[in-house]
Amino acid sequence: MNETATPSFPKHLLDFQDWRRTQVESLLETAQMMQEVLARPVKKVPALTGFTVATVFFEPSTRTRISFELAARRMSADVVSFSGAVSSTTKGETYRDTLRTLEQMGIDAYILRTDAAGVPHQAHRWLHKPVINAGDGWRAHPTQALLDAFTLREKLGDLEGKKIAIVGDILHSRVARSNAELLPMLGAKVVACGPATLLPGSLPGTTLTTNLKEALAEADAVMALRLQKERMDKGLLPSLPEYIAGYQITEERLRWARPQAPLLHPGPMNRDVELEGTLADSPRSLVERQVANGQAVRMAVLYHVLV
Ligand code: NCD
Known part of the structure; x- marks a missing residue:
């Protein structure tokens, strides 16, 4: 694989299987630029104007969810939020139905957290838009x-x-x-x-x-x-x-x-x-720096999977 070529980016982030080092490094450079946006008095850029992203969280979250939602808003995307409390015995069908319903409403990217491992991978196959894994069971939290x-x-x-x-x-x-x-x-x-x-x-x-x-x-x-x-x-x-x-x-x-x-x-x-x-x-x-950086990194992720 050519590591020096300008990276194009996978249009999803499920784990790092599909990502190469150059792509990760360039994403981290974008995050650095986003950090500069966040240091401005008006922390907003038009990069994702016209896009709608959905946070679909089947598990509790404070920082990850707020961080993603702010990241999307800071880039002028519209955001909708879905919270589903599901028991771990409720499998595929429920997730699929929920996601397919959202798909009919014109969502451009899905940020997904589930208590079951592997759901973001399935969602990636079910949907025709970028899926970002915000934590799936024990498996991954990229x-x-x-x-x-x-x-x-x-x-x-x-x-x-x-x-x-x-x-x-x-x-x-x-x-x-x-x-x-x-x-x-x-x-x-x-x-x-x-x-x-x-x-x-x-x-x-x-x-x-x-x-x-x-x-x-x-x-x-x-x-x-x-x-x-x-x-x-x-x-x-x-x-x-x-x-x-x-x-x-x-x-x-x-x-x-x-x-x-x-x-x-x-x-x-x-x-x-x-x-x-x-x-x-x-x-x-x-610890606090991690939280602050999380927003910039998620802005970079949204930017690279959507634009
Ligand atoms: C972690 C998670 O949910 O995986 N929290 C987070 O996203 N910052 C870790 C945890 O729950 O302990």
Whole structure:
């Protein structure tokens, strides 16, 4: 594949299977330009005038949904929102009917979050317009990984050879999976760490370990993840105090990483569980920066899949 050619972009973002490094890099450059738009007093450009995007969320969300909706509005797109609470036993047909209904109303792009893995891929086949995955079950959350990569590059520069430690409930985390796909594509080494019960058997693109000290050693950045209790079968977590004793990111443990290694968290955060509460507000924390960057990255994604 010719890596130097000017990239054209896949007209969807389901995961990174169809994306090449040059395309990702150029998307991150667009996000940088969007950041400049967001720094203006009037944060609006006409790029998506006349387009209508739908956020279709079958699972709760605060930052992802608002971030996408603002991203679309800042580029002058019209936005409609659909929230569906579905049980995990309700399968394909419901999603399909909902999406096909929206399709009849002239939606130009779908931003989709589901509790079941693979639905955005199916939607991509059902619909004739771009589909952006805003999180499907345990599987993927590509815009979160893009904003993490953007934030990491802003702080660390080129990610080539950088060690990124991801700590927490790796097993249930679509954020970990998408980062495991994207960060190595940008040259980073990813180490994923958690208790054995919360690690998958294997995670391509990463080294897995239960040893926190080993994971944090020489790490250039540390990402803490929430314990996703809503996705856990009973019995995976011995007890919260035991988890905290072994895996909570504390100021003291952060000393195992490189000096000044930043701390990231995709949110929602459980202070004093996956990380020492005060660390989230310390100068090491990039948590708020991640949220701010999320909007610029989602503007770039919408722009590239629609225009
Ligand atoms: C994550 C998600 O929903 O996958 N949150 C987010 O989008 N920022 C992580 C989580 O729920 O723990």
